[in-house]
Amino acid sequence: MPELPEVETVCQGLRDAIPANNKIAFVQLKRRDLRVPIQKELPQWLLGQTIRNVRRRAKYLLFDIAEKTIISHLGMSGSWRFLDNDHRKHDHCYIHFSDGKVLAFHDPRRFGLITCVPTSDVNKNKFIKHLGVEPLEQDFNVNYLLQKAKGKIVPVKNFLMDQKIVVGIGNIYASEILFHAGVRPLRKTKSIKQGEWIKIISATVQVLNKAIQRKGTTLRDYEQSSGESGHFQSELFAYGRDGERCKTCHNKIQSKMLSGRSTYWCSQCQK
DNA sequence: CTTCGATCCTGAAGGC
């Protein structure tokens, strides 16, 4: 479900919405068996603490409390939001603040993650340590990509979605980025020329920033921490447009299953 | 080392 723009949107929303001096009054674990079981000590660790900051690394949200950090991933269907009225099915964790606000983790498919580690160990954590570069930072550049692409025969779309290479790009934005870069998703990674990497980098930055501005893409269940939808779905050129006309050249958008994921492109605009 | 496929889980949508 959520890729970098959606996670960044949730991160910013939570950063604004979590009151600076609010103490955690108590934590309720409704269901612990996510992808990795939620630690049963989580409520006692959080009791009386204040969330000092909310950060993002790749598609992970990091909640800093004193000495500890909660690492959370939304998987395909997860969300963090403030509860407005009733408890919902598939709410697995409630964080109650002293002012009465309740932050809820909701995740029907339970592919998400909530785990708590000492802050100094975040970068050693098994989920974090193998992550590649952030696509909106300087180390996502042509030299890095040329070096990583050397000898790789996987389709360039898979390469862009490989979190060990570059983080935050998932199935929607991979198709979108390659559309705007003019590169077909099935191209072998090692065949991509320097000039094409330059276009891929610039398309990545533009697409992700625009999607963050528009607060993400809502296709079904993604929501901001406020509960509102994102708005980038109307700006998609390729993803989900199978059989429709290309917005640029009016050719029909193609699609194919690639490594089990739907993949979309325009064979006129992309080479 | 790289690459591929199966797998975790629930729910929505579509075909019959």
Next chain:
DNA sequence: TGCCTTCAGGATCGAA
């Protein structure tokens, strides 16, 4: 109405 299949913003693990 119901039953069955397929698919969904992800990532891990084991096998080849």
